[in-house]
Amino acid sequence: MRQRKRAPGRGGKNGTMGQHHLTSAAADGPAATDLSSLALDVVARLVAALERTPLVAICSIDRQGVVRFCNEACAALCGRDAADVVGRPLNELFERGARQPDYDALIEAAWHSGRNAPCGDWPVHAGGRDLWLQSTLVPVFHDGALAQVVCMEVDITARKQEEQALVAAGSNFRQMFLKSGDAILLVREGLIEEANPAALALFRCPHQETFVGRRLADFSPLQQPGGMLSEAAALDYQTQAHAQGNCRYDWRYLDCRGNLFWAEVLITSVTLDHEFLFYVLVRDISARKNAERTLYLAAQVFENSRDAILLTDRERHIIAINRAYSEITGFGSDEMLGKPLSVYRSGVEDDSFFREVWNQLDATDHWQGEIWSRRKSGELFPAWLALTAIRDSADHISNYMAIVSDITERKRSEEHTRHLAEHDFLTDLPNRVLLLDRLSLALSTASRKGSMLAILFLDLDRFKHINDTLGHQVGDQLLKEVAARLLKCVRKVDTVSRQGGDEFVIILADIGDIDHAAHVAATVRAAICQPYHIGTHELNVSTSIGVSIYPSDGDDIDTLVKNADIAMYHAKQSGRNNFQFFSAAMNERIIERATVENGLRRALAEGQFELAFEPELDIASGALVGAEALIRWRHPELGVLLPERFIPVAEDAGLMVPIGDWVLREACRHARAWHDEGHPVLVAVNLSPAQFVQHDLVDNVRAALEVSGLEARYLELELTEAIIMKGGTGTADTLQGLRALGVRLSLDDFGTGWSRLGQLKDYPIDKLKIAQAFMRNGVDTTIIRTIIAMARSLEMTVIAEGVETAEQLEFLRGQGCDQYQGHHAAAAVKAIGMDGVLH
């Protein structure tokens, strides 16, 4: 047995107390003498092992509780040398606090019973540390008597701490499990083992038992929204969780009341004692899913809307456009985003329009209306624009949304529908509805302007006969052709409508006088009478027309139409193929005009016109210097008619050119005859405006001179101021052309209409005729004086018309007037026997 030197302690005399004690115990025991040296050696080794074992702290105490032996581990546990431990009370080395009495009782029991005390865990303060010790008390006998109690202490502090930590952790997790807002389920071998209160609430299950023992798949619909079977999908996720430790996914569950809800699931795979568990965390995300769905739907609506949608920021800069916007306008996102909304205005509506729009939008958050929009190609299209202001949570406008609907088609179809409603299907003329509308407009315009309008009511004559003999189809074609002809007879401002059947109504807007209406009625009648070629048929048809005039025949629509209808009935009664005015007086006037017009044509052909001559005398010498040719119509029934009776009709009927031509030739012929008789007198011929606009006036004058053999200087052409005022370069050219022939030009009726006296000197005028008006009612001396002075300064001859008295003549003479004409001149000519010259 190896001996080790040890420092002497209070409890020992020579070195290691334990060795000494045990050795002595072995040497002193009754069996010691019997032990062989081998046995002694074994005991010694065991004692040494006990003394040095680090696992168990061993000490022994005497009946007073004082330590008599301790091994190295025990000394280390006390934080002292072994020598310092031996001799100290055990309770001083290992303080057991409140449980000390229990421990003391155990020791006492051991001493009394001589039996081992049960092993126990004790919290102990030793060596300055708090420890957990597992203590065992073993009584040791010596010579049959209980000599010591051996205390064996195993330091279990680390294990105890671990156990406590585990308990603490377990408690925390439990708390978390119970109080978690998320549903947590523990699944063992595919079956739910436990569910927390949040799970019960989420799945609306009344008890744990509803869950326990069931599969999670029992709380899912058969299929998930993606179409997969729930069971197969769940298995997939579990496999993933096994492989990766956990797996997160969205899932559609079915609660205990049969309602579906969305959840986010975190499934964690846990392995415990070779068993697989799933820790399933279920969080209700219905609200999020709904929001996602709403967002998704909003995005879908935005993108798939057939209307163009455009979003702007608060400053009205474009931040998004949808596909339809690009399709409708042709503008892509790259061209639109970031640009101000105003850049894409069509330009049709002005700034003030859009100011109003934005004012209303900012006030009420909405505006909608029709505008013109422009495509990238530049094409304009009608659009319905709906603007909405979008507000943030603080109620401030954060964005604007514009929805632009292309309403081109709608407009077109509305237009088409309206057209169908307002037009006659056969002729496409306005029908009665549109006619009344137009008539109402025309009437209010006429009433405002104080003008006249006419209504022509037409009905084809014996149209039924065509239908009956040739069939409706031919009748229809005829009606179409009639419509086309009617349109050609009127101006754009007039309206031609079909009332139905073979009746048509024409509105002639803003007519100057009833002659205009009569003229159109006559033109229409003539146009309808022209033969029609329909298929193989040549047809002749006539029409009867009734005319009413606003305001004289009525001032409202119904009266005017009714009266035109009555007038049309009269036309039918009067033998058809004619027109009648509603008012008898007008009818008479129109009939007279028609009679005159027809008579004029005959008069030209039959030579019923004559010329009378009014002499023109030189004031100074009293000599006959010329004669003005004046036309007369020797009417077979009415006798001699003065120009006032027939010239206006001739002008309207376009007869002034042939009549004027006749006058010109006849006057030249007369003048030449006077010359041949030895009277070199000048002849004056009035030109009408109609002649003046003729291109061949100069040629006609030349021809008249040539045919008659009259020298040009003896022909004087009288123009009116109106002719010169109306004329442009054409007038000046014609005047120059006439002047070049050598004829003289005089200005008739001077002083009544001339507004630009300055122009006078630009025209080759030889003579001014002071208007007769200045001679009537006494003499307007100022004007006559002015005209004479002006003629003088322009070196023109001046002649006064309508001179009736010697006083007038004297006045003119006093003013230096050159010539005169009128009754006084005629009388003078008679007196000197010259009147015969002019016949």
Ligand SMILES: Nc1nc2c(ncn2[C@@H]2O[C@H](COP(=O)(O)OP(=O)(O)OP(=O)(O)O)[C@@H](O)[C@H]2O)c(=O)[nH]1
């Ligand atoms: N082809 C054709 N005929 C029509 C249409 N609408 C009405 N009619 C016929 O037009 C004819 C009109 O006849 P009326 O105006 O009454 O008599 P009319 O034969 O013209 O004789 P008067 O008017 O007295 O001169 C009738 O025979 C109708 O059947 C149509 O759309 N097409």
